[in-house]
Amino acid sequence: MSEPIRICAADDVPKGTAIRADVDGAEIAVVHADDGNFYAVRDECSHAAIPLSEGEVDGCTLECWLHGSRFDLRTGEPTGLPATEPVPVYPVDVRDGDVYVSLTPSNGVTR
Numbered sequence: 007m008s009e010p011i012r013i014c015a016a017d018d019v020p021k022g023t024a025i026r027a028d029v030d031g032a033e034i035a036v037v038h039a040d041d042g043n044f045y046a047v048r049d050e051c052s053h054a055a056i057p058l059s060e061g062e063v064d065g066c067t068l069e070c071w072l073h074g075s076r077f078d079l080r081t082g083e084p085t086g087l088p089a090t091e092p093v094p095v096y097p098v099d100v101r102d103g104d105v106y107v108s109l110t111p112s113n114g115v116t117r
């Protein structure tokens with residue numbers, strides 16, 4: 007389990023939006039979902055190399071803008087075609103108003 011790394015202030019990511027962060031060379035999408043929780047996934051669609059952080063947050067999913075696959079932010083699983091492979095999900099901690107991410111995927115996807 008890797009050490010949590012501070013990414014940003016929670017206020018930097020308004021509810022319903024996502025930001026892109028470079029964490030030790032890994033591109034991460036940090037998402038403030040509609041359920042009020044923060045999530046982090048690899049910032050690359052599993053269908054093609056499109057940053058998911060440029061997509062739409064909808065409920066607990068992040069939608070890729072290119073072909074519309076949605077990824078469940080809790081599991082990384084796509085909920086619709088054309089993507090069929092999950093994306094890595096990273097554990098997020100919100101402490102004292104700051105967002106921390108660990109780079110060990112919680113869903114076992116390391117691709």
Ligand code: FES
Pocket residue numbers: 051052053054055056070071072073074075087088089
């Ligand atoms: S590139 Fe994301 S769904 Fe095709």
